[in-house]
Amino acid sequence: MKALTFNIHLLEPLLVNDISGGDPNSAIGFEFIPGSVIRGALIGKYLQGKTKYSIDAEDTEFRELFLMEL
Numbered sequence: 001m002k003a004l005t006f007n008i009h010l011l012e013p014l015l016v017n018d019i020s021g022g023d024p025n026s027a028i029g030f031e032f033i034p035g036s037v038i039r040g041a042l043i044g045k046y047l048q049g050k051t052k053y054s055i056d057a058e059d060t061e062f063r064e065l066f067l068m069e070l
Helices: 033-047 060-067
Strands: none
Touching: 033 060
């Protein structure tokens, strides 16, 4: 498994939790930011610059940036 490690300094607090089961009001936050959250944020910024605001997995540029394995 390949991993990229880096430090992120947040300007505001961030709560990311696992709500796969149980009461969402009693969720415990992670002590890290999952890669899926970072990828989702990057995809959101990427889509802001596009005229089409939907994800197209058949778009070559999108696949190369976000769906290919390292």
